[in-house]
Amino acid sequence: MIHMTLEDVRHLVETVLRRHGFSEPHVQAVAATIVAGERDGCTSHGVYRLPGCIATLRAGKVSPDAAPEVFDSAPSVVRVDAHGAFAQCAFHAGMPLLVEKARSQGIAMLAINRCVHFSALWPEVEPLTERGLVALAFTPSHAWVAPAGGIRPLFGTNPIAFGWPRADKPPFIFDFATSAAARGEIDLHRRAGKPIPLGWGIDKDGQPTTDPLTALNGAMLTFGGHKGSALAAMVELIAGPMIGDLTSAESLAFDEGTKSSPYGGELIIAIDPQRILGAEAARHLQRAEAVFEGILGQGARLPSQRRYEARVLSEREGVRIPRALYEEIQALLVA
Ligand SMILES: NC(=O)C1=CN([C@@H]2O[C@H](COP(=O)(O)OP(=O)(O)OC[C@H]3O[C@@H](n4cnc5c(N)ncnc54)[C@H](OP(=O)(O)O)[C@@H]3O)[C@@H](O)[C@H]2O)C=CC1
Numbered sequence: 001m002i003h004m005t006l007e008d009v010r011h012l013v014e015t016v017l018r019r020h021g022f023s024e025p026h027v028q029a030v031a032a033t034i035v036a037g038e039r040d041g042c043t044s045h046g047v048y049r050l051p052g053c054i055a056t057l058r059a060g061k062v063s064p065d066a067a068p069e070v071f072d073s074a075p076s077v078v079r080v081d082a083h084g085a086f087a088q089c090a091f092h093a094g095m096p097l098l099v100e101k102a103r104s105q106g107i108a109m110l111a112i113n114r115c116v117h118f119s120a121l122w123p124e125v126e127p128l129t130e131r132g133l134v135a136l137a138f139t140p141s142h143a144w145v146a147p148a149g150g151i152r153p154l155f156g157t158n159p160i161a162f163g164w165p166r167a168d169k170p171p172f173i174f175d176f177a178t179s180a181a182a183r184g185e186i187d188l189h190r191r192a193g194k195p196i197p198l199g200w201g202i203d204k205d206g207q208p209t210t211d212p213l214t215a216l217n218g219a220m221l222t223f224g225g226h227k228g229s230a231l232a233a234m235v236e237l238i239a240g241p242m243i244g245d246l247t248s249a250e251s252l253a254f255d256e257g258t259k260s261s262p263y264g265g266e267l268i269i270a271i272d273p274q275r276i277l278g279a280e281a282a283r284h285l286q287r288a289e290a291v292f293e294g295i296l297g298q299g300a301r302l303p304s305q306r307r308y309e310a311r312v313l314s315e316r317e318g319v320r321i322p323r324a325l326y327e328e329i330q331a332l333l334v335a
């Protein structure tokens with residue numbers, strides 16, 4: 001393992017992105033997400049993603065410099081055309097108007113179109129909770145996941161994130177793939193030569209497998225059987241056709257076998273409890289705390305708790321990157 005401070009990680013990621021021709025706004029925004037993933041112990045969406053970003057660029061499947069275009073579409077609708085670039089700059093461009101609309105209308109949505117998406121969703125939900133908003137985010141990916149009862153890939157790994165603001169405490173946030181595991185997690189098992197648990201994937205004939213590569217080449221499975229399958233379908237619909245963008249099957253077709261990051265849309269919804277509840281908001285948000293106390297009081301943990309703890313530790317002590325990944329990234333500085 002290679003030990004690095006977060007500042008070292010940021011410098012390395014920014015240098016690689018710059019060297020490959022990303023414009024400065026994309027360098028900053030993409031690096032911030034990758035560093036945040038590594039900092040919070042989300043290894044499937046930290047520096048491991050950097051080689052994939054460069055491979056996507058080399059395949060001609062992401063713009064390194066397109067500027068996002070923001071449209072004020074309706075009293076509670078913001079649309080951002082990412083023009084084929086990574087989603088981060090588009091999110092930053094659309095967020096101020098999303099927040100303004102959520103505060104004035106009580107609820108608002110940000111639809112990002114024509115973006116390339118490779119990251120976790122919590123980096124987009126967390127800043128909204130910091131502004132006192134409840135937030136939800138969704139994005140399809142590539143068709144890798146079989147619907148419950150089927151054996152052929154149809155859905156993406158289609159993550160859902162939810163955030164709830166808490167006074168004087170880190171927000172309650174969950175963020176997960178609707179597949180039993182994120183594809184990145186299965187690939188990390190492959191890289192480490194480790195088997196995957198039964199229930200994550202099946203082979204091409206629909207037989208259960210613990211071999212990561214067989215699952216990656218066969219089909220991944222949804223979490224919670226038909227329940228995760230329905231949620232995956234919901235993500236396809238609301239962050240695909242509902243916002244005029246691609247389904248995971250369409251994204252995979254667009255990919256043309258290049259194994260690039262998914263291309264399509266992202267939907268972010270922001271809700272302002274203050275606008276719904278007025279002067280009563282603080283009292284009701286305080287009542288909500290009983291839910292979290294009820295979870296913690298049984299010795300269970302809150303989602304994101306591990307992530308926040310990892311954040312404190314890595315800010316103090318830095319992070320450890322597998323040597324093979326570090327060398328792969330170093331090679332990007334000369335290739
Ligand atoms: N852009 C894309 O297309 C895709 C992105 N992704 C991203 O991949 C990331 C990882 O997804 P996935 O592997 O499904 O996530 P995980 O299964 O690792 O975690 C899911 C969520 O559950 C929480 N959690 C985990 N264990 C517990 C527990 N015992 N008690 C309470 N909460 C718990 C996690 O909190 P904590 O973090 O604190 O452990 C996290 O919020 C996500 O950030 C997702 O956005 C996934 C698919 C596609």
Ligand SMILES: O=C(O)C1=NCCCC1
Nearest residue numbers: 117118141157182183184
């Ligand atoms: O891990 C996953 O699943 C994905 N992450 C980033 C985008 C593609 C799917």
